[in-house]
Amino acid sequence: MASPDPARLSLNTATIRKQWGLAEAIEGCARHGIRGISPWRDQVAGMGLAKAVEATRAAGLTVTGLCRGGFFSAPNWRDDNLRAIEEAHELGASCLVLVVGGMPQGSKDLAGARSQVRDGIGSILPHARAAGVPLAIEPLHPMQVERACVNTLEQALDLCDALDERKSGALGVAVDAYHLWWDPKLEAQIRRAGAERILAYHICDWLVPTRDLLNDRGMMGDGVIDLPRIRSWLEREGYAGFHEVEIFSERDWWKRDPDEVLTTCKERHAHFC
Amino acid sequence: MASPDPARLSLNTATIRKQWGLAEAIEGCARHGIRGISPWRDQVAGMGLAKAVEATRAAGLTVTGLCRGGFFSAPNWRDDNLRAIEEAHELGASCLVLVVGGMPQGSKDLAGARSQVRDGIGSILPHARAAGVPLAIEPLHPMQVERACVNTLEQALDLCDALDERKSGALGVAVDAYHLWWDPKLEAQIRRAGAERILAYHICDWLVPTRDLLNDRGMMGDGVIDLPRIRSWLEREGYAGFHEVEIFSERDWWKRDPDEVLTTCKERHAHFC
Numbered sequence: 001m002a003s004p005d006p007a008r009l010s011l012n013t014a015t016i017r018k019q020w021g022l023a024e025a026i027e028g029c030a031r032h033g034i035r036g037i038s039p040w041r042d043q044v045a046g047m048g049l050a051k052a053v054e055a056t057r058a059a060g061l062t063v064t065g066l067c068r069g070g071f072f073s074a075p076n077w078r079d080d081n082l083r084a085i086e087e088a089h090e091l092g093a094s095c096l097v098l099v100v101g102g103m104p105q106g107s108k109d110l111a112g113a114r115s116q117v118r119d120g121i122g123s124i125l126p127h128a129r130a131a132g133v134p135l136a137i138e139p140l141h142p143m144q145v146e147r148a149c150v151n152t153l154e155q156a157l158d159l160c161d162a163l164d165e166r167k168s169g170a171l172g173v174a175v176d177a178y179h180l181w182w183d184p185k186l187e188a189q190i191r192r193a194g195a196e197r198i199l200a201y202h203i204c205d206w207l208v209p210t211r212d213l214l215n216d217r218g219m220m221g222d223g224v225i226d227l228p229r230i231r232s233w234l235e236r237e238g239y240a241g242f243h244e245v246e247i248f249s250e251r252d253w254w255k256r257d258p259d260e261v262l263t264t265c266k267e268r269h270a271h272f273c
Numbered sequence: 274m275a276s277p278d279p280a281r282l283s284l285n286t287a288t289i290r291k292q293w294g295l296a297e298a299i300e301g302c303a304r305h306g307i308r309g310i311s312p313w314r315d316q317v318a319g320m321g322l323a324k325a326v327e328a329t330r331a332a333g334l335t336v337t338g339l340c341r342g343g344f345f346s347a348p349n350w351r352d353d354n355l356r357a358i359e360e361a362h363e364l365g366a367s368c369l370v371l372v373v374g375g376m377p378q379g380s381k382d383l384a385g386a387r388s389q390v391r392d393g394i395g396s397i398l399p400h401a402r403a404a405g406v407p408l409a410i411e412p413l414h415p416m417q418v419e420r421a422c423v424n425t426l427e428q429a430l431d432l433c434d435a436l437d438e439r440k441s442g443a444l445g446v447a448v449d450a451y452h453l454w455w456d457p458k459l460e461a462q463i464r465r466a467g468a469e470r471i472l473a474y475h476i477c478d479w480l481v482p483t484r485d486l487l488n489d490r491g492m493m494g495d496g497v498i499d500l501p502r503i504r505s506w507l508e509r510e511g512y513a514g515f516h517e518v519e520i521f522s523e524r525d526w527w528k529r530d531p532d533e534v535l536t537t538c539k540e541r542h543a544h545f546c
Contacts, residue, residue: 108499114457142455143416146481146497155457182415184387184428208419213483224419226381 001228004243009269010036010064012202012246013043016261018254022047023055025258030059032262036242038065038097038200044087053090064242065136065174065200066093070148071101072120073113081124088133094241095136095199096128097174102146113149121171122163129170136199138174141182143213153180153189160197167196175234176202176246178217181225187233195238203227203273204247215250219264221272231273243273274501277516282542283309283337285475285519286316289534291527295320296328298531303332305535309515311338311370311473317360326363337515338409338447338473339366343421344374345393346386354397361406367514368409368472369401370447375419386422394444395436402443409472411447414455416486426453426462433470440469448507449475449519451490454498460506468511476500476546477520488523492537494545504546516546 011034013025020028022043029037037056044052044066056063069084071077088096100117103110121135128135137156140148150156156173164171175198180186190198205223210216220227231243245265247253253261284307286298293301295316302310310329317325317339329336342357344350361369373390376383394408401408410429413421423429429446437444448471453459463471478496483489493500504516518538520526526534 103497108497110455110499141416142414143483143486145455151455151457182383182418182424184424210416210486213416213486224376224381226383 001232003270004231004273006033006266006270007035008241008243009034009266010038010062010242010244011262011265012038012065012067012244013040014067015245015247015253015265016258017043019258022052026055026059026061028258028262029061032259032266034262034266035060036062036064036244038063038067038244038246039091040067041084041087044091049087049090053092056091062242063091063093064244065095065097066091068097068099069124069135070098072117073101073104077101077120078123081120082127085124085128085131085133089131093133095134095172095174097136097138097200099138099140100148100150102149110145110149117149118159118162121159125163125171129168134169134199135171136174137171138176139179141179152183152185153193154185157189157193157197169196172197172199174200174202177225177227177230178202178204178206181206181230186230190233190237193237195240198234198237198239198241200244201234201239201241202244202246204245212250215248217247217249219247219253220245220268227273243269245269274505276543277504277546279306279539279543280308281514281516282307282539283311283335283515283517284535284538285311285340285517286313287340288518288520288526288538289531290316292531295325299328299332299334301531301535302334305532305539307535307539308333309335309337309517311336311340311517311519312364313340314357314360317364322360322363329364335515336364336366337517338368338370339364341370341372342397342408343371345390346374346377350374350393351396354393355400358397358401358404358406362404366406368407368445368447370409370411370473372411372413373421373423375422383418383422390422391432391435394432398436398444402441407442407472408444409447410444411449412452414452425456425458426466427458430462430466430470442469445470445472447473447475450498450500450503451475451477451479454479454503459503463506463510466510468513471507471510471512471514473517474507474512474514475517475519477518485523488521490520490522492520492526493518493541500546516542518542
């Protein structure tokens with residue numbers, strides 16, 4: 001299979017969040033010729049929203065997503081999500097990524113948490129639509145069900161179909177290879193999604209062994225995910241968006257020189273994605 | 274919901290494997306009035322098969338499963354599985370639990386591994402049927418896809434339907450609450466399985482936070498799984514088999530007095546299952 005277009009590479013700033021603030025990350029992307037960036041809200045706040053907007057524009061970067069909205073079990077979920085939509089609008093982000101949240105502390109009611117998520121998305125969707133900010137539901141790996149009780153692409157697409165039946169473009173999914181690669185139905189559900197529902201594609205790799213449930217992701221090529229195969233499924237549906245590198249790595253990549261991290265992302269994107 | 278019948282409690286010997294050999298585990302079950310046991314093959318070998326058969330019969334224990342066959346990517350998978358079937362037959366085990374194995378080292382071909390599993394089960398099924406040993410496919414949590422590339426109940430039941438269309442009783446599933454509780458389709462797939470396909474039910478709990486992908490399971494009641502709800506789904510289908518406690522716990526239960534572990538299993542079974 002042909003190598004991916006280098007112009008499709010995007011940096012999720014979680015990948016170098018221990019080393020760089022957002023201003024440095026924007027400069028780093030410009031310096032390395034990376035054309036997309038996906039910042040986290042705490043980093044945007046740290047830099048200041050207006051400055052972040054200005055700097056990303058000046059660097060000519062596409063903001064491939066804003067991380068994150070969601071967490072519908074938090075007490076202030078509604079206000080927080082409306083602010084996130086506003087920030088995503090200001091940044092011109094391609095989508096607002098939703099990490100939907102899990103069960104409140106002390107609860108064992110997973111089905112109830114899932115109902116709450118559905119209601120929560122339904123509640124903010126009109127605001128997102130009005131602001132022109134597509135909402136991207138991100139299914140998280142089942143081992144992270146506490147952080148996000150949407151855990152398969154099928155489940156995320158069921159939500160999309162329930163809340164946005166006509167595929168208006170306002171609601172879709174973020175397909176993260178790390179979270180979804182294990183799923184025997186992944187290919188079929190990508191087909192079901194189609195390009196209309198796929199708002200973002202996140203990449204990294206699954207290490208063997210994996211030593212931590214949250215922060216032990218691998219650089220592309222260091223693990224066992226067949227990334228070219230997953231990309232081929234997306235491209236077959238007409239997906240032509242970015243490939244966003246998102247690596248949480250306490251033991252390795254968060255400890256390295258961030259310029260080395262970006263160089264490695266580019267190399268690995270060319271050869272293993 | 275009513276407490277479960279204490280006579281349905283079974284001990285998977287992994288729960289006390291760091292403290293006890295099989296002979297001690299059999300004595301322990303007898304002493305604590307636990308009526309079922311599910312041994313691992315290395316422990317059976319350690320005791321000697323004939324002695325294990327004799328001791329479990331003398332204690333009047335039901336052997337609720339033999340752990341484990343499977344690992345269809347291992348070079349000797351066929352001989353090993355045929356031996357496991359023979360051992361399960363000798364022990365009068367209710368089923369042989371299949372942990373199906375994952376991708377061979379260096380491979381990224383998950384779909385290929387899954388085909389291999391399907392072919393492997395198909396190959397040993399006639400032998401299991403002839404020996405009167407039902408095979409129980411155990412879907413493992415997606416975070417353990419390296420050990421077992423069957424990761425949802427739906428996927429396991431698809432295999433059952435493909436290989437044993439007429440529901441002969443020779444092929445079914447082991448439903449482990451720890452591996453499956455997160456799945457939004459669990460209730461529906463238990464309904465699909467029906468009592469004919471459910472050969473074993475394993476219990477423990479999901480700790481928050483979970484610190485290890487393999488050996489950090491919790492005692493029932495210490496985590497966030499709604500075990501009575503899952504039991505209700507099984508019982509609605511007519512499942513009347515054992516509830517087998519299987520806890521891999523490096524940091525806690527493997528360090529305790531095994532008599533305390535068994536006492537705790539009984540108490541928690543009564544109140545949290």
